[in-house]
Amino acid sequence: MAATGTEKQGDESVKAFYVSTPIYYVNDAPHLGHAYTTVAGDVLTRWHRQRGEKVWYLTGTDEHGQKIMRTAEANGVTPQEWCDKLVEEAWKPLWEHLDIGHDDFIRTTEKRHTDRVQEFVQDLYDKGEIYKGGYEGPYCVGCEEYKLPGDLIEDEQGVKLCPIHKKPVEILKEENYFFKLSAYGPKLLEFYEANPDFIQPESARNEVVNFVKQGLQDLSISRSTFDWGIPIPWDDKHVIYVWVDALLNYATAVGYGADQAKFEATFPANVHLVGKDILRFHAVIWPAMLMAQGLPVPGKVAANGWLMVGGEKMSKSNLTGIKPQDLTSHFGVDAYRWYFLRAIAFGSDGSFSWEDFTARYTSELANDYGNLASRVAAMVGKYFDGALPEATAAGDAEQAIQDGLAKAVAESDRKIGEELDFQGGILAVFDFVKQVNGYITEQEPWKVAKDDSPEGRARLATILYTAAESLRAVAVLLNPVMPETSRKLWESLGAEAGLGALADQPLADAARWGQLPVGATVTKGAVLFPRLEEPKKDA
Numbered sequence: 294m295a296a297t298g299t300e301k302q303g304d305e306s307v308k309a310f311y312v313s314t315p316i317y318y319v320n321d322a323p324h325l326g327h328a329y330t331t332v333a334g335d336v337l338t339r340w341h342r343q344r345g346e347k348v349w350y351l352t353g354t355d356e357h358g359q360k361i362m363r364t365a366e367a368n369g370v371t372p373q374e375w376c377d378k379l380v381e382e383a384w385k386p387l388w389e390h391l392d393i394g395h396d397d398f399i400r401t402t403e404k405r406h407t408d409r410v411q412e413f414v415q416d417l418y419d420k421g422e423i424y425k426g427g428y429e430g431p432y433c434v435g436c437e438e439y440k441l442p443g444d445l446i447e448d449e450q451g452v453k454l455c456p457i458h459k460k461p462v463e464i465l466k467e468e469n470y471f472f473k474l475s476a477y478g479p480k481l482l483e484f485y486e487a488n489p490d491f492i493q494p495e496s497a498r499n500e501v502v503n504f505v506k507q508g509l510q511d512l513s514i515s516r517s518t519f520d521w522g523i524p525i526p527w528d529d530k531h532v533i534y535v536w537v538d539a540l541l542n543y544a545t546a547v548g549y550g551a552d553q554a555k556f557e558a559t560f561p562a563n564v565h566l567v568g569k570d571i572l573r574f575h576a577v578i579w580p581a582m583l584m585a586q587g588l589p590v591p592g593k594v595a596a597n598g599w600l601m602v603g604g605e606k607m608s609k610s611n612l613t614g615i616k617p618q619d620l621t622s623h624f625g626v627d628a629y630r631w632y633f634l635r636a637i638a639f640g641s642d643g644s645f646s647w648e649d650f651t652a653r654y655t656s657e658l659a660n661d662y663g664n665l666a667s668r669v670a671a672m673v674g675k676y677f678d679g680a681l682p683e684a685t686a687a688g689d690a691e692q693a694i695q696d697g698l699a700k701a702v703a704e705s706d707r708k709i710g711e712e713l714d715f716q717g718g719i720l721a722v723f724d725f726v727k728q729v730n731g732y733i734t735e736q737e738p739w740k741v742a743k744d745d746s747p748e749g750r751a752r753l754a755t756i757l758y759t760a761a762e763s764l765r766a767v768a769v770l771l772n773p774v775m776p777e778t779s780r781k782l783w784e785s786l787g788a789e790a791g792l793g794a795l796a797d798q799p800l801a802d803a804a805r806w807g808q809l810p811v812g813a814t815v816t817k818g819a820v821l822f823p824r825l826e827e828p829k830k831d832a
């Protein structure tokens with residue numbers, strides 16, 4: 294049996310599979326879009342844990358910069374007070390509510406971060422990678438980014454707008470420090486060429502490659518017109534540009550400059566999950582910063598698409614009032630975790646609708662999956678007093694189920710574990726659930742039950758063992774996506790007594806047939822996916 298992630302977790306001789314989310318701006322409470330990326334990272338890391346790998350999952354908050362400063366001012370509190378309140382009252386509680394199992398939560402106002410950021414920037418300055426210069430250009434505070442004139446759109450009055458926020462840009466003129474980003478274009482192109490999987494999906498990769506091919510400008514890495522940031526160590530009239538500060542979280546959180554053993558056992562990230570709006574920062578600026586410092590660059594930057602509302606990127610201003618909690622209180626946390634990954638191909642944009650969620654919940658979760666679990670438990674209860682019987686009369690139909698399971702395990706592991714195709718991986722498991730439902734419909738155990746000859750009993754036992762053993766594997770495969778549901782199913786199958794904890798079941802072993810011990814106590818546990826109540830009219 295493969296070693297479990299838990300055993301390897303503290304072992305610094307093993308490099309962790311390190312996944313990060315973007316660190317989110319705390320100018321407001323989290324919304325569906327933030328939760329989308331964070332759930333995806335949680336599923337990915339749970340998947341790798343279930344494989345028996347050592348894993349590190351990092352999330353956190355981006356707390357400096359003009360955007361946060363202005364929000365705090367508008368609310369009559371200091372930026373630090375604003376961040377403290379939102380992190381404690383909104384961000385951390387939501388991740389707990391959604392069962393996000395991050396290993397660390399970094400805040401960019403923490404000393405463990407700010408000290409190391411100063412050291413990193415000082416180092417680059419000492420190496421001659423940073424120089425003083427002037428810059429004037431259109432700046433979007435929403436993006437915290439200077440825009441190229443060609444990137445802007447215009448409204449009907451000819452006012453220049455940020456294409457993402459659709460808000461007017463400000464013309465900033467500053468004397469700043471610059472990082473020699475332009476020097477890294479050729480190295481970056483060489484790197485993309487040698488590592489074709491570095492940027493995912495393909496369309497995102499092409500966009501970045503074309504952008505870099507056009508030639509990079511040097512990057513302004515300081516600001517002197519406001520002070521909510523980390524001071525430039527050699528010139529405290531300037532603060533460090535919020536994006537340079539933020540990107541460094543991926544290093545400072547795992548021991549950069551502080552705990553070398555941990556740093557080497559964790560860094561660089563295997564996967565940076567990002568929204569497609571912040572792809573260039575992660576796929577261009579971040580690797581260039583690391584190259585300049587002689588540090589290893591990440592394995593992959595995976596860009597997810599946007600959750601859309603009314604044809605626009607979902608943001609706090611166009612949420613139409615839907616909070617993650619509004620959905621979880623109606624559909625449950627596990628269904629919420631499942632839905633967005635199931636319904637939207639990762640990398641593409643997608644819209645949310647109550648109708649679509651309701652339809653999929655009812656047909657795929659409640660009817661296909663939930664009913665299968667409750668029918669099987671009920672029949673083992675009714676025909677065998679809740680003690681799992683032995684399969685002594687297996688034939689072709691049972692072999693087909695075993696083959697179907699092997700396919701589901703191999704496919705879901707490749708799709709979720711390797712390709713970040715969450716939708717494809719989930720579908721592979723649900724196809725197997727459908728296959729088991731079909732098997733029961735064909736075998737008609739309720740009819741076989743009427744035959745109490747030894748052959749009839751053996752056949753009935755075989756059908757029910759086959760179905761229960763299939764569910765054992767489904768509980769393991771869906772544990773990363775819907776941990777609470779898998780826990781309930783594990784309990785209902787009486788699996789723990791013979792097989793141990795669900796989290797310790799290696800994925801590589803999931804297709805090995807015959808693991809549920811004969812005699813296991815099967816009980817009709819809680820309904821996995823209760824019937825939905827009528828949604829509120831105003832929702």
Ligand code: MSP
Nearest residue numbers: 315316317318326330355539540567568599600607
């Ligand atoms: N603070 C920066 C990131 C710094 S990382 C070193 C930032 N924060 S953000 O809060 O504005 O948004 C971050 C991420 O939230 C997006 O890139 C994306 O991953 C997620 N999303 C925010 N809105 C989203 C949608 N409407 N749809 C999908 N994801 C979205 O940018």
